Amino acid sequence: MPYLPVLAVKSAWNRRFTLSLVVVSIALSTVLLLGVDRARTSARESFSQTVSGTDLIVGARTGAIQLLLYSVFHLGDATNNVGWKSFQVIASHPDVAWAIPISLGDSHRGFPVLGTTPDYFEHFRYGAKQALAFAQGHRFEGIFEAVVGANVALKLGYRIGDRIILSHGTSGVSLVSHADKPFTIVGILAETGTPVDRTVHVGLTAIEAIHLDWNGGAPIPGVSIPEKYVTKFDLTPKTITAAFIGLKSRIAVFRMQRYVNEFKAEPLMAALPGVALDQLWEVMSVAEQSLLFTSAMVVAASLAGLVAVLLAGLGERRRELAILRSVGAGPWEILLLILGESVLVTLIACIAGLIALDIVTWLASPWIQSHYGLTLSTEPVSQNELVLLGAILCAAAIASAIPALKAYRQTLVDGLTPRI
């Protein structure tokens, strides 16, 4: 009996060419299944890490998910803006502990530019209530000073003191830029694993300043206000894109939300980040479930291939199995032998698939980080993935019952004298 595993290994090795094709097929399906699961888990974790300690996000009246996406992830665009006066009224509400206004709409070489106040660096939290830290330099103070995220600095090779030019619009290609008003980098943030890493932060006043001689998204022809004169103008923003609100008591969040939703001066809405995220995941879950289902079907297809190969091989193994019967193996041992070979092949394929997935994750991680600001987990295998691998092995064992039972019945009839 203890010799059975040795026999299974040697037997499988003997037919390694045919079986290796099956191994590749199962390995690829494992990569697919685990990959889908890893992507959605990482995305969920990563998204959840982006904002912490913020009670409400205030913006123009759209939908909670959309508000979350453009204010936190810089994905998509705002439908409308929030008036500065409205923001000030809301910020002065007795329940509010702090309020950070943000302004979006410009970009720098594909990276979004965020206009905000120095309070941002004070109150913004991510992950498990972690504050932003500076790898180098400090927050902006003068008008044309900028603080860049870790990824921006890394990808574009920036250092403190470098001068950058912002472009109008959020696309990667910039056709219109604010070349007359360059910014100096005074701070580089430490890596956070969130969209902060790929953002360029400037003051709200700076956003106003660079649009002084513009009107409706284009520079006014013939009008040009040089840098040194901007301070002569009133640089108080007229509108902002959204605001992050922190309350003195988290219980006050519902009445504050109602207050903003019913704000008479302007159509506004307030979203709870946690709730908006859950709603986002619910929308995504349909896509996730279909992807998982499809991947499971692919695994099933590859296992069917394994079963077919084993079944086909049984015919030519009747002699070999009769020899084993003659030295004392029983029909059960024959069944276990076939089952063992099958599970062994699947196990090797699963491990190969996992290693392949880890390599792909390791290679893709930096690209995803710089393009989406999301971190993929780099641990070799998560608990959920182990469960999925176990499920694949169980499915293989169950599917292998077909050739194993066939072998069992075959050997009962053949005995020691199969008729070939």
Next chain:
Amino acid sequence: MTAVSISNIRFRWRAGHSPTLDIGSLEIPDGGRLLLHGASGSGKSTLLNILAGVLVPECGSVQCLGREINTLSNRERDRFRADHVGMIFQQFNLVPYLSVLENVLLPCHFSVRRRGNTDASGPSIDEARQLLNHLELDGAVEARTVTELSVGQQQRVAAARALIGRPELIIADEPTSALDADRRGQFLGLLLGKCEALGSTLLYVSHDLSLSSYFTCCVSMCEINRSSRQEGG
């Protein structure tokens, strides 16, 4: 002492059909050498399977080495076969993915008794080498893969496998049919010599009656099957 004693057994493959085997009596004495011959379809494969404990007759008794093997459970019969029976087939005797030595040592993995029952006081691997030597297979054979051996060599390796650990009963199912006359004589000589030396009982199936001089008894299937008791001549 009889090694094998069959009495009034009947076996049919499918209920409702006429029995394949209907044997009144068959006896093989201890240390005896029985040549069993018969045409194909005469039921000798079925008889071999019954003697080896793979099949169970629907009635009667099969006594093997003093035990009623038809009353044993499946597992016990498999164990009995592993411990006490060595088999040699007509062809394709060897497991293609095991080496020569591994093939010879195969029964030792299924039977503790045979593993321990070696001539030399050392491990079974020495015993295997010794056996191969006695069967005129030199050390060079060990290194070859099973598929590289000639038929004659394969059969002798199979014989070594059947003999290792000294099982009391050797069943050989037409082992020399695929060999030419010279090799046949050589093989028989070696096999019989070894059986004698180890004191094993040999049941040899063949359609070649010219070999009957080598054996103590000669029985024909058509004599014993569906007929009354017959003494071996």
Next chain:
Amino acid sequence: MKAMFVVVALLLALPVPAQAGNSNRQHADGASAKTAEGPYKELAWDELVPKDWDPSRRFRKLDLGSMKDGDERAMKMLEIMKEEWDSAPINASLDGRKVKIPGFVVPIEEQGRAVTEFLLVPYFGACIHVPPPPANQIIHVVSAKPIKNLKVMDTVWVLGELRAARYSSQTPMGLGAAGYRINSVQVTAYKEPAMVTITPLR
């Protein structure tokens, strides 16, 4: 018209927590079998409201039927009602009690895929309903151990020690507000107890 509707809604919303509390009490025995018992006693939502608070007292004498649509008094009533609602007092005598209370989850702080802080509210859709629950019908639950697979509007049992006092939240600002808080020991799924069939008397 809208104002009247909202006022009536506010008045009607008051008994809802009480009803929820009652129905929970009836089924307490069925549900408690699965949760860790010991010193945790079930708390009804209406116990969180001090007995002497009655936000509708000002309106008992008002005859809603006699008002015309868009009546100024209705609007004023609405504002006062909202104020009362917002300043809902807490029942300080509950401070330190070990409680077990069911409710709906509104996650507010997460770590990875697990929730570390959430608000527990007595009715479904508290974040989209007008009016939202008053301050004494919301519990800020903090869990030392992050809870997996919890999402908005899940129904749970929360076990822990109730704190009912003025407290400052995590943010470093001066005055805190009054509110209920539980440092939860255990959060489990709430299962609807089996319906009891009532046979009519003959």
